[in-house]
Amino acid sequence: GESVGLHLPTLSVQEGDNSIINCAYSNSASDYFIWYKQESGKGPQFIIDIRSNMDKRQGQRVTVLLNKTVKHLSLQIAATQPGDSAVYFCAEKGGSYIPTFGRGTSLIVHP
Amino acid sequence: NAGVTQTPKFQVLKTGQSMTLQCAQDMNHEYMSWYRQDPGMGLRLIHYSVGAGITDQGEVPNGYNVSRSTTEDFPLRLLSAAPSQTSVYFCASSYGGVGTKNIQYFGAGTRLSVL
Numbered sequence: 001g002e003s004v005g006l007h008l009p010t011l012s013v014q015e016g017d018n019s020i021i022n023c024a025y026s027n028s029a030s031d032y033f034i035w036y037k038q039e040s041g042k043g044p045q046f047i048i049d050i051r052s053n054m055d056k057r058q059g060q061r062v063t064v065l066l067n068k069t070v071k072h073l074s075l076q077i078a079a080t081q082p083g084d085s086a087v088y089f090c091a092e093k094g095g096s097y098i099p100t101f102g103r104g105t106s107l108i109v110h111p
Numbered sequence: 112n113a114g115v116t117q118t119p120k121f122q123v124l125k126t127g128q129s130m131t132l133q134c135a136q137d138m139n140h141e142y143m144s145w146y147r148q149d150p151g152m153g154l155r156l157i158h159y160s161v162g163a164g165i166t167d168q169g170e171v172p173n174g175y176n177v178s179r180s181t182t183e184d185f186p187l188r189l190l191s192a193a194p195s196q197t198s199v200y201f202c203a204s205s206y207g208g209v210g211t212k213n214i215q216y217f218g219a220g221t222r223l224s225v226l
Contacts, residue, residue, distance in 0.1 A: 009151075032210055043115075043201050043217030044154070051210060089153060093213045097161055098144055098169070103153040 012108045019080045021105045023073040023090035032093040035064060035075045038104070039086045047075070047088075077107075085109045113137050117202050117218035124192040124225045132187040132221050134202030142207035143185040144215065147171065147198040154201065160185055161207060192225045199223070 013019050025033070031052040036044035050057045050064045050073075057064050063076040073090050087106050091099040118133045136143065144159040146169075156169030160179040174196060176188040185204075189196060200221045206212035 032213055034214060041220075043203075043219050044215075045217070046214050049211065049214065097142065097167075097207065098156060098159050099213055099215070100156075101146075101154040 009103065010106045010108065012110060013080050015080060015082060015109055015111050017080055019075075019077040019084070019107055019109075021075045021077075021088050021107065023075075023102050025071050025073060025090075025092045025102075027092060027094040027100075028068075028071065030092040030094040032099075033064070033066060033073050034091045034093070034099060035062075036089045036091065036101075037086045038089065044089055080107075080109050082109050082111055115202055115204055115216050115218035117200075117221050119221060120219065121222050122224070124189070124223065126192060126194060126225060128192050130189050130192065132189075132200055132202075132223075134185045134187065134218060135183050136185075136202075136204040136216070137183065138204060138216065139182065140204035140206055140216070141182065142205045142215075143179065144169070144203045145175070145177065145185070145187045146201045146203065147196075148201060148220075149198050157187065157200075189223075194225045197223060197225045 034049045035047045037047050038044040048059045048064050050066050055066050061078045065074045087104045089101050089104045091101045093099040115136045141162050145157040146154040155171050157175050158177040160166045166177050202218045203215040205215045
């Protein structure tokens with residue numbers, strides 16, 4: 001079936017570096033994508049989203065890039081801080097009622 | 112606004128016991144969902160609802176039951192708990208529809224252990 005996957009289950013970076021978290025999706029009908037951050041012991045929280053008619057969207061220190069040709073999504077975090085340590089999920093919204101989540105990437109930021 | 116409230120936060124059950132995990136939201140969201148999250152795994156959809164009186168199965172519905180009698184509440188029932196149901200359970204809600212209406216708001220989770 002259609003699925004959303006992540007290339008890297010764990011990403012370790014140094015504080016101050018830029019982080020890039022990747023996500024591959026396979027449903028070409030998906031028209032909306034969401035990134036969530038899940039801190040330890042908490043539920044996922046919305047970070048940023050992007051519609052399929054866009055290829056880039058910027059937030060505060062975060063940027064999401066969408067490449068529909070290769071069905072790839074990435075989340076870039078600038079000047080990564082220890083507070084960015086969390087699990088990051090991408091989710092895609094296609095024809096189903098509820099968005100489909102990927103497996104998640106654990107980001108570890110070393111001081 | 113409390114957002115999405117889940118109770119209890121922690122629960123220990125014996126095999127074969129039944130229980131209900133509660134979920135309530137005060138954002139007037141039509142869509143509500145239950146997920147389970149196992150170590151090293153993502154979020155797997157158990158059941159969801161697109162409005163009061165309407166529910167449907169997700170990816171892993173076996174052993175769980177839901178109902179949606181009001182817009183605010185979406186309880187998840189474990190009929191006969193099994194060790195395989197040891198997990199963290201998250202409830203989420205959204206407006207549902209297109210674009211940003213699909214952004215889900217999650218509760219803090221219920222950590223369930225079945226012995």
